[in-house]
Amino acid sequence: xxxxxxTPKFQVLKTGQSMTLQCxxxxxxxxxxxxxxxxxxxLRLIHYSVGAGITDQGEVPNGYNVxxxxxxxxxxxxxxxxPSQTSVYFCASRWTSGGHEQFFGPGTRLTVL
Amino acid sequence: RxxxxxxxxxxxxxxxxxxxxxCTYSNxxxxxxxxxxxxxxxxxxxxMSVYSSGNEDGRFTAQLNRASQYISLLIRDSKLxxxxxxxxxxxxxxxYGQNFVFGPGTRLSVLP
Numbered sequence: 001x002x003x004x005x006x007t008p009k010f011q012v013l014k015t016g017q018s019m020t021l022q023c024x025x026x027x028x029x030x031x032x033x034x035x036x037x038x039x040x041x042x043l044r045l046i047h048y049s050v051g052a053g054i055t056d057q058g059e060v061p062n063g064y065n066v067x068x069x070x071x072x073x074x075x076x077x078x079x080x081x082x083p084s085q086t087s088v089y090f091c092a093s094r095w096t097s098g099g100h101e102q103f104f105g106p107g108t109r110l111t112v113l
Numbered sequence: 114r115x116x117x118x119x120x121x122x123x124x125x126x127x128x129x130x131x132x133x134x135x136c137t138y139s140n141x142x143x144x145x146x147x148x149x150x151x152x153x154x155x156x157x158x159x160x161m162s163v164y165s166s167g168n169e170d171g172r173f174t175a176q177l178n179r180a181s182q183y184i185s186l187l188i189r190d191s192k193l194x195x196x197x198x199x200x201x202x203x204x205x206x207x208x209y210g211q212n213f214v215f216g217p218g219t220r221l222s223v224l225p
Contacts, residue, residue: 033212035215040217041217042115042117042200042215042216042217042218043157043200043215044215045212045213048212058212090156090157096211101147101159101162102159102213104156104157104158105156106155106156107155107156
């Protein structure tokens with residue numbers, strides 16, 4: 001099993017550009033989520049999904065869109081990049097029941113100039 | 114007030130030392146508790162779950178006090194390879210469904 005994969009690993013954007021961060025998992029997990037990690041802030045939830053066709057907002061959703069057309073994939077779209085979106089982005093997946101381990105992808109380091 | 118707070122760190126300890134990390138959480142309805150480890154520029158990985166009765170995994174001991182809303186992690190006989198950031202994580206049923214809330218982390222450096 002590959003676990004949770006993310007692409008790209010690194011990305012530099014100019015303000016106003018859009019892009020999609022890709023995330024896929026092969027563990028058949030229902031629950032997938034996107035976090036951003038900034039120094040001193042911990043991981044903050046951007047969007048999450050409890051299954052194909054179902055998505056919802058997390059703590060910091062502004063400027064981001066998601067969709068979940070399959071169980072495996074959960075892309076994150078930046079609509080119009082801003083310097084405040086410079087961060088490390090982690091995708092994660094787990095079984096829906098909260099007592100289970102959450103598995104993370106290797107992260108995408110995004111810089112917005 | 115942050116939902117999950119941790120010792121600010123960093124902790125610099127010699128090899129062989131015992132080190133303890135503290136964590137408090139504000140949501141009394143929190144249901145599950147974990148310690149994750151994050152190496153520099155890597156993704157977080159589960160270190161251990163934390164149970165009400167306390168639990169041990171080799172050199173690592175985790176404790177939970179629901180009344181005080183307090184979680185701890187004790188590392189005995191520290192190794193160089195224990196150097197990492199330790200994240201306290203709670204699982205809540207709140208505004209975002211049943212979701213994990215992460216503390217900011219405490220960085221540990223074990224020195225030779």
